[in-house]
Amino acid sequence: MQNRCVITFIGDDRRGIVEQLADEIQRHDGNWLDSRLSQLGGKFAGLILIELSADRSSALEQGLRELPGGDLSVRVTAAGQAPSASGHLFTLTLTGPDRPGIVREISGALARSGINLLKMESRVESAAFTGESMFHASITATAVETLSMEALQESLDTIADAMTLDIDIEG
Secondary structure, three states: OEEEEEEEEEEEOOOOHHHHHHHHHHHOOOEEEEEEEEEEOOEEEEEEEEEEEHHHHHHHHHHHHOOOOOOOEEEEEEOOOOOOOOOEEEEEEEEEEOOOOHHHHHHHHHHHOOOEEEEEEEEEEEOOOOOOEEEEEEEEEEEOOOOOHHHHHHHHHHHHHHHOOEEEEEO
8 A cells, every 4th residue: 555655854965865865765666746855054955745655664764864975864754634725825925124033923923813834935135235134935825715814914014014024915
């Protein structure tokens, strides 16, 4: 029987990591289904959704830990059932001066509104003319159909004013 598993890993960034991971998954008769991989601060990290025989996950995890280079922290975990993505799908885009607490404030407002985050990407980069550190984020989320998007916008506007952010909602 095939089970779905999520591989999580992090290690020093170097050439060939993805090839090594793919080879080891294939060696254990796994099927690579979906992934999110990224270089962050000199490390390479990722999440990979695979299908694999139930009795092979431990051997795969051990094989991944023993890959040449030996620097990967790896875990293979049985995947759960994906929650229903029903509801109103929307995207938030945030931009503003970087400072501690932005993610905490935004995620807190979304959680209090009963919103489920599906995906979040963020980065800090220097502004073109001033060199100031600017925070950028894109969040894809779902809200129950009964949520007032106007009320959500008001809640986010309060945070935007306090933290000097531009927050746009699309969808």
